[in-house]
Amino acid sequence: MKVITRFAPSPTGRIHVGNIRTALHNWLYARQQGGRFLLRIDDTDRERSEERFVEAIRDDLRWLGLNWDGEERQSARFDAYEARFEALRAAGRVYPCYETPQELDLKRKIQLGRGLPPVYDRSALQLTDTDRERLEGEGVRPHWRFKLDHAAPIAWHDLIRGDQSFDPGLMSDPVVRRADGSWLYLLPSVIDDIDMGVTHVVRGEDHVSNTATQVQMFGALGSSPPAFAHEALLTGAEGKLSKRAGATDVDHWRGTGIEPLALAAKLARIGTSLPVEPAASMQRLIEAFDFATFGRAPARFDEAELAKLNAQTIHLLSFDQVRERLPNGMDARAWEAVKPNLETVAEAADWWQVIGGTISSSVAEGDREFVLAARDVAGEMDWSADPWHALTGQLKERTGRKGKPLFLPLRRALTGRDHGPDMAALLPLIGRERALERLAAAANG
Numbered sequence: 001m002k003v004i005t006r007f008a009p010s011p012t013g014r015i016h017v018g019n020i021r022t023a024l025h026n027w028l029y030a031r032q033q034g035g036r037f038l039l040r041i042d043d044t045d046r047e048r049s050e051e052r053f054v055e056a057i058r059d060d061l062r063w064l065g066l067n068w069d070g071e072e073r074q075s076a077r078f079d080a081y082e083a084r085f086e087a088l089r090a091a092g093r094v095y096p097c098y099e100t101p102q103e104l105d106l107k108r109k110i111q112l113g114r115g116l117p118p119v120y121d122r123s124a125l126q127l128t129d130t131d132r133e134r135l136e137g138e139g140v141r142p143h144w145r146f147k148l149d150h151a152a153p154i155a156w157h158d159l160i161r162g163d164q165s166f167d168p169g170l171m172s173d174p175v176v177r178r179a180d181g182s183w184l185y186l187l188p189s190v191i192d193d194i195d196m197g198v199t200h201v202v203r204g205e206d207h208v209s210n211t212a213t214q215v216q217m218f219g220a221l222g223s224s225p226p227a228f229a230h231e232a233l234l235t236g237a238e239g240k241l242s243k244r245a246g247a248t249d250v251d252h253w254r255g256t257g258i259e260p261l262a263l264a265a266k267l268a269r270i271g272t273s274l275p276v277e278p279a280a281s282m283q284r285l286i287e288a289f290d291f292a293t294f295g296r297a298p299a300r301f302d303e304a305e306l307a308k309l310n311a312q313t314i315h316l317l318s319f320d321q322v323r324e325r326l327p328n329g330m331d332a333r334a335w336e337a338v339k340p341n342l343e344t345v346a347e348a349a350d351w352w353q354v355i356g357g358t359i360s361s362s363v364a365e366g367d368r369e370f371v372l373a374a375r376d377v378a379g380e381m382d383w384s385a386d387p388w389h390a391l392t393g394q395l396k397e398r399t400g401r402k403g404k405p406l407f408l409p410l411r412r413a414l415t416g417r418d419h420g421p422d423m424a425a426l427l428p429l430i431g432r433e434r435a436l437e438r439l440a441a442a443a444n445g
């Protein structure tokens with residue numbers, strides 16, 4: 001059996017970190033199994049769906065490195081839904097209902113007041129043909145419910161939650177189609193999963209009770225249901241992850257220098273028993289992916305931890321992985337020299353400027369003579385092997401300085417900064433000419 005997974009976002013807004021996590025898990029599993037990963041745009045809601053959000057979803061997936069093997073759109077499949085709907089109607093598995101939202105609300109309140117579960121009472125099934133004709137004659141359009149089979153519990157083995165069992169007698173027959181003919185998500189999703197051969201539905205646990213009704217829809221349409229994996233939801237560092245909080249949009253990470261690999265490493269592992277650790281490539285994440293490692297407790301997403309993981313990820317990136325994002329002329333040697341100091345790849349440009357651009361460097365009054373001596377040593381020493389150790393070794397002997405008083409004025413004079421990458425790696429890149437100029441300039445104030 002070839003594994004087929006899908007990511008099925010509704011294009012009604014930017015996707016946030018919780019959605020992209022689900023996408024990632026579907027992708028990781030498909031790639032691990034040599035299967036297919038589909039992008040399905042759930043755009044049955046024509047009013048709220050927007051093309052710019054479809055574009056943004058594609059962009060976000062591409063940015064994260066989640067390529068997809070096929071793209072489908074629910075809005076292009078209304079004929080397929082209509083045909084299956086007719087079949088279900090003929091079989092008596094969907095039925096028309098005429099209650100107004102107010103009536104339904106009132107019924108629920110009465111049930112709750114009596115301590116009963118607010119389950120739809122199926123009174124529409126009591127209507128006669130004459131009742132229906134009269135209602136339709138009055139211009140009332142029906143909405144449609146799927147009739148759950150109460151004969152046996154609905155059960156499946158969830159790849160994350162284990163054995164699940166629901167009593168259909170305690171569930172309302174779900175509305176699958178509105179009075180204006182538009183579709184709710186439940187039935188089209190099942191029809192798509194059947195037609196597209198989806199083998200694994202991986203999604204948030206907020207869908208568990210939907211799944212119970214969908215399991216019966218698969219059966220009613222003559223198919224066996226796919227495997228399900230419902231993952232615990234993501235929470236923010238301080239509680240609920242809000243859809244509206246801009247800071248959780250994928251877009252936001254892209255703008256703040258977060259590496260796609262860092263976000264992927266984080267989202268692949270939080271909420272699982274596997275360690276959250278930096279990954280140099282997706283391959284590691286693909287290999288280790290395992291539903292059995294997913295926990296049942298909500299996963300906590302902490303932005304500060306992501307920043308840390310981002311820096312660690314950058315320290316693993318090879319020159320080839322970043323070269324297009326580096327300033328012109330910056331080569332592998334320079335990248336290797338500066339990357340241990342970076343929190344974002346964009347900061348490499350600052351260090352490139354420190355290496356080869358103009359800097360303003362000055363040292364304390366009391367260090368001027370020392371820096372002048374450094375200039376003399378640097379002018380005479382051998383630059384070919386390890387100039388930094390040659391310079392500091394000779395200066396130590398000549399001046400008796402060691403530790404910070406030895407290193408700091410040199411770093412300041414040569415880079416204009418108090419902190420930065422290892423000077424042994426930087427100095428050869430700065431080079432003899434520039435180093436001599438900078439030492440002289442700093443010594444002269």
Ligand code: GLU
Nearest residue numbers: 008009010042185189203
């Ligand atoms: N469009 C649905 C959602 O975003 C898809 C759920 C599913 O994966 O089936 O919640």
